Amino acid sequence: MRIKNLLLLLCVLAPAMLGADVMDSASNGFTLRVATVIHAPVADVYDRLVRHVGDWWSPDHTFSNDAHNLSIDDKPMGCFCEKLPNNGGVRHAEVTLVMPDKMLVMSGAFGPLQRFGATGTLTFVLMPLHNDTRLEVTYAVGGYLPDGLNTWAAPVDKVLTEQVTRLKSYVETGNATPAGAKKPQ
Numbered sequence: 493m494r495i496k497n498l499l500l501l502l503c504v505l506a507p508a509m510l511g512a513d514v515m516d517s518a519s520n521g522f523t524l525r526v527a528t529v530i531h532a533p534v535a536d537v538y539d540r541l542v543r544h545v546g547d548w549w550s551p552d553h554t555f556s557n558d559a560h561n562l563s564i565d566d567k568p569m570g571c572f573c574e575k576l577p578n579n580g581g582v583r584h585a586e587v588t589l590v591m592p593d594k595m596l597v598m599s600g601a602f603g604p605l606q607r608f609g610a611t612g613t614l615t616f617v618l619m620p621l622h623n624d625t626r627l628e629v630t631y632a633v634g635g636y637l638p639d640g641l642n643t644w645a646a647p648v649d650k651v652l653t654e655q656v657t658r659l660k661s662y663v664e665t666g667n668a669t670p671a672g673a674k675k676p677q
Contacts, residue, residue: 506547512653515630521610521639523632524649526656530625534618537625538593540615540663542566548662553603553651555582564598566590572598582606585614590666594618601633603651605644610635 493616505565530537540548546560554562554574561575562584570587580639596616603613612633631652633641662668 517642517645521634522645548659548668578640
């Protein structure tokens with residue numbers, strides 16, 4: 493009976509935990525997946541994902557060190573862009589598919605991957621789960637790097653997991669930094 497109760501408890505709690513995985517990794521690319529349950533309706537999660545990216549994205553993972561310089565234009569050929577000083581800017585990704593409150597797909601190489609012969613597809617899938625939202629984020633990267641792109645799978649997975657954790661915290665609490673979280677070194 494105890495084992496049955498423990499299994500039932502794990503089945504109830506598992507969807508609420510953040511799951512991050514390097515799905516595959518090779519010299520020519522890698523695929524990452526982060527999944528979590530956010531305690532808010534799908535429409536709220538989508539709104540904050542797109543229209544409030546500067547409130548949850550870590551400024552440590554921007555070129556300007558200010559996440560409020562980020563914007564996502566959620567339409568085909570829209571830009572996930574960042575404003576830089578002196579009329580500069582960064583196009584992190586191009587929006588390729590928009591299904592409001594369901595899916596957002598962007599194509600591009602983020603951060604240091606932009607300097608490599610690489611590109612990626614970042615997919616956000618939002619699914620209603622009672623009054624909550626199940627969010628699955630996948631980033632598939634391919635291309636060329638002399639030492640192999642697989643050397644970047646773990647560091648990029650860490651950054652992607654951090655962003656999804658911050659989004660979840662922001663939607664649920666209004667604060668992107670989860671309670672008790674330490675600033676990454």
